[in-house]
Amino acid sequence: MPPSRSPGLLALYPHITDRDRLLLQLLDDHQVLTTDQIHRMLFQARRTCQIRLGELAGLGLLDRFRFARAGGGSHPWHWTLGHHGHRFQAAAHQRPEPTLRATRQRVHRLSANPHLPHLLTANEFFVRLTAHTRRHPEARLRRWWSETLTTRQFRTITADGHGLWSVAGTTVGFFLEADTGTEPLGRVVAKLDRYAQLTRRGGPRYPVLFWLGSEHREEHLHRLLTGDVPCATATHTADPAEAVWLPAGATGRVSLAELPSDHGQPVADNPNFDDDGDLAF
Known part of the structure; x- marks a missing residue:
């Protein structure tokens, strides 16, 4: 029998909603979003957004970081995929499952990237x-x-x-x-x-x-x-x-x-998109 996945991921499935899946896909594609950006795209109430993001972080699906603000206080939370989030996306798109070390390195490099x-x-x-x-x-x-x-x-x-x-x-x-x-x-x-x-x-x-x-x-x-x-x-x-x-x-x-737009010759689409170009799961 092939080796089984490390434990824990399947137990998370009952807790992952359709909106969560969309958020995981967005972070997989675009690396990082702030609390405010996620709120404007996916939630009606900011407090509901904050609570849900905290729950997803508690499940290991998301990770977050933020920086000190000059003069005191902190900048908004920056959200990215956590280890289980990377594992879920790897399974969804038939990619090799990342190690915990690789996931941590990815978050560290993203947070320290001068082009962030x-x-x-x-x-x-x-x-x-x-x-x-x-x-x-x-x-x-x-x-x-x-x-x-x-x-x-x-x-x-x-x-x-x-x-x-x-x-x-x-x-x-x-x-x-x-x-x-x-x-x-x-x-x-x-x-x-x-x-x-x-x-x-x-x-x-x-x-x-x-x-x-x-x-x-x-x-x-x-x-x-x-x-x-x-x-x-x-x-x-x-x-x-x-x-x-x-x-x-x-x-x-x-x-x-x-604005004028000439579509020219078609290009191969991303497999994460359906035939209409919309984000697909």
Whole structure:
């Protein structure tokens, strides 16, 4: 007989709800989310969210960390998969089961990663779109791909994420460049060369969305955009689903669903998504 799994995981199954499964999948795909982000996507009441996250941590399905805030207090909890969460996801997707040591190392590396703020910023973009769909039933976030999956599927580019956004029958694809102000704008614009290469080899001509930390930085970036690659800008203060996007060379802002989008040749989908591109279990 094959060796059995380490004890404990099957006993957790009666405690895992459909919402828990969705949260485990989101953390498997996107590594880390804050309490507030999880609340806006999956819960009505913040207190209910906090209680449930604590229960999932007690079951070993989630782990968490947070940092001290300058001047006193702490930043919000950052949630990631715990050891049993990694085991559950490995079983669900037929991956090798991780060891406890490997799980701990993954959490330590994630918490100490200097690029963690950038990852949270990129995730926040998609969290806001997801939260928007809860208030607007006609809208759907049909695809949310991480930087890793986007790079694997499209190869040429290294976007911070890729999505498909649908409103009332119109579907727009996009690539996200989540800007935290740490790179010179010349280097930011230089990334567009890779998107042009993708289009030349038959890939989709999706708008590149530059999500920026300030209006000042947005204004300066527009002076550098040539329009060779479709792109648009907005700031972190805006709801990315609304009419906040300023296309290169334009004077008026449009909504995400109004941006031009050419899907080009199809790419192989992630097995975690169904035929419609929606998150599947």
